[in-house]
Amino acid sequence: MEKFISYLKLSRAEVGKVIFPTKEQIRNAFITVFAVVTIVSLFLALVDLIMSFSVSKLV
Numbered sequence: 001m002e003k004f005i006s007y008l009k010l011s012r013a014e015v016g017k018v019i020f021p022t023k024e025q026i027r028n029a030f031i032t033v034f035a036v037v038t039i040v041s042l043f044l045a046l047v048d049l050i051m052s053f054s055v056s057k058l059v
Contacts, residue, residue, distance in 0.1 A: 021029075
């Protein structure tokens with residue numbers, strides 16, 4: 001039981017050391033991820049379109 005109580009105390013101390021992101025940091029990260037995903041998706045769609053067009057012309 002002593003080990004469990006010690007574990008809880010140490011866990012609480014570690015959680016106290018955590019630095020949580022601010023709302024602004026979360027918003028900036030979301031915008032960055034959304035922009036990168038959108039750009040990569042558009043690029044892959046363009047490559048897919050070009051490849052399908054090329055293959056359809058060859059066949």
